[in-house]
Amino acid sequence: MIATEKTIEEKGWDVGRIREDFPVLGQTVNGKPLVYLDNAASAQVPRIVIERGAKYLREEHSNIHRGVHYLSQRATSAYEGAREKVKRFINAREARECVFVRGVTEGVNLVMHGYGRKLVGEGDEIVVSEMEHHSNLVPWQMLCEEKGARLRVLPMNDAGELILDEFDALLNERTKLVCVGHVSNSLGTINPVKEIVARAHKQGVPVLVDGAQGAPHLKVDVQDLDCDFYAISGHKMFAPTGSGVLYGKAELLEKMNPFLGGGSMIRTVTFERSTYAAIPDKFEAGTPAIASAIGLGAAIDYLNSIDREAAHAHERELLRYATEKLSGIEGVRIIGTAREKASVLGFVIDEVHPHDVGTILDQEGIAIRAGHHCAQPVMQHFGVPATARASFAFYNTKEEVERLAAAVEKVIEVFA
Amino acid sequence: MSELSELYQQVILDHNKKPRNFQKLEGANRVSEGFNPLCGDQLTVYMLMDEGVVRDLSFVGTGCAISKAAASMMTQAVKGKTREEAQVLFDEFHRMVTGELDEEAEENHLGRLTIFAGVRDYPARVKCASLPWHTMHAALEGEETATTENLGPDLTQAAVSE
Known part of the structure; x- marks a missing residue:
């Protein structure tokens, strides 16, 4: 030893x-x-994350994206700076592919509402794995119930490994999405998500990866994985609660419906009709958890420093x-x-x-x-x-x- | 914080290992299910109620040592009691594990059940001891499901499914 x-x-x-x-x-x-x-x-929070959050509250606190004044500009630049750090951390092509959310649960629900409710219909199928956290299972059950779609389960063996041999048979022309965790939170299993993505793509099916346990333990490269969505919770990677990211390929995010309606996510509003902002703003209605998002940026700085x-x-x-x-x-x-x-x-x-x-x-x-x-x-x-x-x-x-x-x-x- | 040995007293460990009245009760006329959605604990309480008296009481299910022992000793304590007496025990047990009843200073009918008093020093475990009682109470009221879900931190709000 x-x-x-x-x-x-x-x-x-x-x-x-x-x-x-x-x-x-x-x-x-x-x-x-x-x-x-x-x-x-x-996971616990390092001093530089605590100090960054405190600095924001002490010196920069203001609402973002709407003020012409000094503090708002500083807050906006810190918030968007954090998005840029996330982009580099997971190697997304563009920062606008990184939507700030509260965590994986909100990220998955965003995809369920924005993608699922728009593109999944009666008789369609969603594939989840047997080892999913409820956050990557229950939203899909809710969707299936609403749409009359079918939830299919990729099984695992008694070691807690997915049985990939059964995967291809689960995919067909009705499959609309595959949802799988990068790392199981209960078993620790690291799933071969790159392989799963490749096989699903061969059938034209997009893949959502729950990265809650992946991001803290593995180097994540969304371009290399080629996944279509990747969701992260900040508090599992040394950042404050209330910070998280849903990565999505730009072309998918663009064709999705908005999630929450309200301020910041619109372009124009009249009583007849509203038009929506471009991504990622389309998915960030209301004032976000600014301090937490900036804290996530600082946590990424910390991870880059070790x-x-x-x-x-x-x-x-x-x-x-x-x-x-x-x-x-x-x-x-x-x-x-x-x-x-x-x-x-x-x-x-x-x-x-x-x-x-x-x-x-x-x-x-x-x-x-x-x-x-x-x-x-x-x-x-x-x-x-x-x-x-x-x-x-x-x-x-x-x-x-x-x-x-x-x-x-x-x-x-x-x-x- | 009390000593661990006050929580895991020998009597509790014994009831955990050999729970009493741990079977389905044939002829029960009240059946109630209890869930703790936080931890997945589940139990079913079977009651034979006759002319306002709990003639027989049993349980099956899975749970930690605290919940199993609480269920086991509850069946012993409540068996043979009238509906009113069972209600009093339910209230007193509740107040004891939430720290509202000082079982040494105030009059009560808890008897051996006071060994669960230590639970109040472990806020995370109060629900474990209460779940069987809530489930029994639901059966007493003729309800079918009890859960610790809606109780919040203040567990004294009596019946769970209200």
Whole structure:
């Protein structure tokens, strides 16, 4: 173990240094140093993001896109600057392909309303995967119910890997959209989205990728993936809540209906009729979460300032180590054993409900998630009501993995 | 924050491992289902109500140790009680786990159920202990579904499906 840690440090990953960037990590919980392993729910925010948001509120706060005055221009330029950063971060062709939304849920609902309600009709089909988060499942069920369309499910195997062999057979001339997560939030599986996109495109079907767990753990290149939509939640990638992005290919966004109606999204309004603004404004009705969007820009600056490859290697090593430690404890079963995984570790303990695991770990100062992770069909697949989930970020340490393992042993002791 | 051992007392662990009245009740004339949509916990409470008395009570379902033990001990406590007595227990249990009833200072009928008092120090777990009681209460009222969904932080608003 020590040798491996050394190797990483030699490559330039100094986790102690990195932790200093995250003020929240320095506290104690229930008298013990906080071990934050709930990153897949919300990742922590580095100091430069906090300071950027505070600077906006202190010096620049104003409404955007409508003021001729100084502050409004500064706010607008910071907000649009953040959009430009997002564009480069995911390698979109143009900034106008990046629509600011509250998060993935809003992004998917935007596509459901703007694309789905316009272009999906009775008898048409939408394909989702079996491991989707409810945010990339429920909107499509709602659409199918409204339109009389059919929801089809790409299944997974017991390791939590999509069965791609069954994918082609799900596609036909009625298929209007394929919706798949880049990384499963409950299992950690990294899905072969590039391959899925290529196969869907062969049949002329566009693909929406839920990137909530992809963006924090993988290098995202939407042009390389060639996906048609890619949705991101800022709070899962070290930015404040209320920030998120829906990337869409310009030609698709242009032919879609608007989502919310109101200010900012119009060109002209009369009582007879309104015409809509060009993208992305067409989809950004009302005053957006300006401070959060600027914070997302700062989070991207932060990610660009660190060695992301070393960060991801460190996360992989934490996952490997945690998997080894927990698998070694009798009574622990890992849920999600795909070959390609991001640093998300779902597990269950024999005869102990995950909520009890969560409470006991919390007493040890360890934050994990316990529940169905907004993926009830995944729980049904594995025949469990819920799982415990530890999810790691690049600021976590091997000592924290050891504290997790010790606390899991304590749970077993309490319930023995 | 109380000690962990106050939450996971031996009695609770025992009821979790060997829940009492944990089966479908043949001949039940009230059946009620409870859900906690936040965590996916689910239970069904079966009640045989006769002339205003809960003659028999049982449950099945999945949930954490707290909810399972709460359900198990509830069936023991409520069995044989009149509708009014069951209502009183429901109210008192509620007030205890939400911190509104000091079971040591104030008169109450909770008896052994006071071992759940520690739950009030774990706000995230209050719903676990309450769900079986809400579900039983729905059966008492002749309703079919209980949920912790609409309760919000103040769980004292009695019946869930109201």
